Amino acid sequence: MANITYRQALNDALCEEVERDENVVIIGEEVAQFDGAYKVTEGMLKRFGPKRIVDAPISEAGFLGMGIGASMLGIRPVMELMFWSFSYVAFDQLFNNAAAVRYMSGGLINCPIVVRGPANGGTNVGATHSHTPENLAANHPGLKVVCPSNAADAKGLMKTAIRDNDPVFVMENTILYNQKWDVPEGDHTVPLGKANILREGKDLSLIAHGRAAITALQAAEQLKAEHNIDAEVLDLRSIRPLDEEAILETVKKTNRAVLVEENKPFCGVDAQISHLIQEKAFDYLDAPILRVSSIDAPQIYCKKLEDIQIPNVDRVIKRVLELR
Amino acid sequence: MPDADHTDAKVNKDLTPEQKIQLYRDMVRIRRFEERSVRVYQQGKIGGFLHLYIGQEAVAVGTVSLMGEHDHIITAYRDHGHALAVGMGMNECMAELQGKHTGCSKGKGGSMHFFAPDKNYWGGHGIVGGQTPLGAGIAYALKYRDLKGCCLCFMGDGAVNQGAFHEALNLAQLWQLPVVYIIENNGYSMGTSQSRSSAYDDYLAKRAEGYNMAWDVVNGNDVYSVRAVTAEAMKRAHEKSEPTLLEIITYRYRGHSMSDPDKTYRDKQEIQEYKEQKDPITLFQNTLLKEGVITEEQISSIDKDARKEAEDAATFADKSPFPPVESITEDIYWEEDNRTEETNSKGTIIFE
Numbered sequence: 001m002a003n004i005t006y007r008q009a010l011n012d013a014l015c016e017e018v019e020r021d022e023n024v025v026i027i028g029e030e031v032a033q034f035d036g037a038y039k040v041t042e043g044m045l046k047r048f049g050p051k052r053i054v055d056a057p058i059s060e061a062g063f064l065g066m067g068i069g070a071s072m073l074g075i076r077p078v079m080e081l082m083f084w085s086f087s088y089v090a091f092d093q094l095f096n097n098a099a100a101v102r103y104m105s106g107g108l109i110n111c112p113i114v115v116r117g118p119a120n121g122g123t124n125v126g127a128t129h130s131h132t133p134e135n136l137a138a139n140h141p142g143l144k145v146v147c148p149s150n151a152a153d154a155k156g157l158m159k160t161a162i163r164d165n166d167p168v169f170v171m172e173n174t175i176l177y178n179q180k181w182d183v184p185e186g187d188h189t190v191p192l193g194k195a196n197i198l199r200e201g202k203d204l205s206l207i208a209h210g211r212a213a214i215t216a217l218q219a220a221e222q223l224k225a226e227h228n229i230d231a232e233v234l235d236l237r238s239i240r241p242l243d244e245e246a247i248l249e250t251v252k253k254t255n256r257a258v259l260v261e262e263n264k265p266f267c268g269v270d271a272q273i274s275h276l277i278q279e280k281a282f283d284y285l286d287a288p289i290l291r292v293s294s295i296d297a298p299q300i301y302c303k304k305l306e307d308i309q310i311p312n313v314d315r316v317i318k319r320v321l322e323l324r
Numbered sequence: 325m326p327d328a329d330h331t332d333a334k335v336n337k338d339l340t341p342e343q344k345i346q347l348y349r350d351m352v353r354i355r356r357f358e359e360r361s362v363r364v365y366q367q368g369k370i371g372g373f374l375h376l377y378i379g380q381e382a383v384a385v386g387t388v389s390l391m392g393e394h395d396h397i398i399t400a401y402r403d404h405g406h407a408l409a410v411g412m413g414m415n416e417c418m419a420e421l422q423g424k425h426t427g428c429s430k431g432k433g434g435s436m437h438f439f440a441p442d443k444n445y446w447g448g449h450g451i452v453g454g455q456t457p458l459g460a461g462i463a464y465a466l467k468y469r470d471l472k473g474c475c476l477c478f479m480g481d482g483a484v485n486q487g488a489f490h491e492a493l494n495l496a497q498l499w500q501l502p503v504v505y506i507i508e509n510n511g512y513s514m515g516t517s518q519s520r521s522s523a524y525d526d527y528l529a530k531r532a533e534g535y536n537m538a539w540d541v542v543n544g545n546d547v548y549s550v551r552a553v554t555a556e557a558m559k560r561a562h563e564k565s566e567p568t569l570l571e572i573i574t575y576r577y578r579g580h581s582m583s584d585p586d587k588t589y590r591d592k593q594e595i596q597e598y599k600e601q602k603d604p605i606t607l608f609q610n611t612l613l614k615e616g617v618i619t620e621e622q623i624s625s626i627d628k629d630a631r632k633e634a635e636d637a638a639t640f641a642d643k644s645p646f647p648p649v650e651s652i653t654e655d656i657y658w659e660e661d662n663r664t665e666e667t668n669s670k671g672t673i674i675f676e
Contacts, residue, residue: 069461
């Protein structure tokens, strides 16, 4: 095990995959000379040269579409979005072309592209740079979506995503970039669609993804210490494919569920999870399913309020204590 | 420029009589296919949109006839002409129009989404201008692999006002991608004429100058001219890995799609004049007769064969089954369609 940052884990994954497969090419704004806007690709230009690590102009529809076109011919581009919020100017390329070209061609064309970058709030940058579009992406059959919550998953899911023959959107989190976790050495991969129990518990299930899973874990520790409530924390890791089995299993075990996510509440990922639980584990529920999401407004700039807007430990604990 | 005479261009001089006749045959086949599809549409067997290529045949046939092993093609939604030009069969195309299982996309794509990657044909794209970054990407892949080829990326004149088009032009020139962007300018973006939709001076292709990109304009009613000018652009792509923006002036006889009554934005007389004086098939037929390459008997037999081929395709489509219901959730993910014991992904990916 190496104790490394989420950023380093991503960098390791990208470097190992560029080295492993000559078709892998890293493209994005400031990924090469600048060493990455968030330094995820630091040192890669020097190590691999400009053919493999490519600086794109600020032109998301153009370069993402270009990557999709190249992937149809078997190149495996890993495209960096400086923020997932910027995907909105490339919507047609990502949500029409990448998502549907295989289907519309009756399975004749693949699109083995990875689109990655941070998708989070909490950084005091206002509404245009704080979107969490994992629910949007997961609503498009043809796309796969993962949200790693820690360094080990960041590395393992990224490597799996690059080797996948379908378009995979990897949604990272800038607040996690500097945090350290133990990451297995060597060719560490994590399968898509396999959730992870971060903490075992018996009283209720906190089901979360992305940084919200870390928030849920912190809340669980506090619940145990201060309220003697033993919460299980399930990290979804992957939104599509979704580990339905793990969700149902934890609910059947604890009989109570609180869903935590940074998505806005209306039509968020947890609306779907909630539906799944009521349909397939209705008889196991001892209480209504509760949710903690971002407060339903465009992301606020004011840092003090933004820290309340996105799920935090206090809000999770408060919600859990509301469980009957 | 559109009034230049390209009869003596090397790519045309080098054509054998058989090759010239093949160009003619391909144009006639496209027209007869499109005419037959109109009847199928009128019988209510084609739903949705049907954008016809009638009048523009010399563009697809002329350009595609220049493609070699590593040359690729991608276009917008008026895609039947290019499909037949690259060698797709009338049967699979007509069946796709009817949403049949035997269609080129198994009935999942429809009129606007024909694909044949085995023939280097990457579609068939429904959103105006949306295919232009993809065309840059195909060229990027060729360059990445050191292949001497290029991508012919087609669009209509309406696409030049989309942002994606301009982003693609910038990338193509910036990264020296071997792509030939081809504006098939039929004068109208749906029902809006060029002068009502685009700010321009002389030619739309002149916009390339803003990107320091080579450009040219050619008369799309003359297949020799189309070939000559496109060959120059392809040479630039092959030998110097540089892009070109070509504007090919053409005309569509039918409305934007079958749902366009074609009564509000242009005169009947304008269409009539084109048919009588500038029809690409009639013009090429006269050229070949004058050159002594083709006989009246051959002309009528080519026409008869094309009509029969289109008729047979309609019958084939009629007799073909619709796709089974379970196919709705197939061909979404490569991994699901190719699942083995080693497949890495777990979990649910198709939801109820």
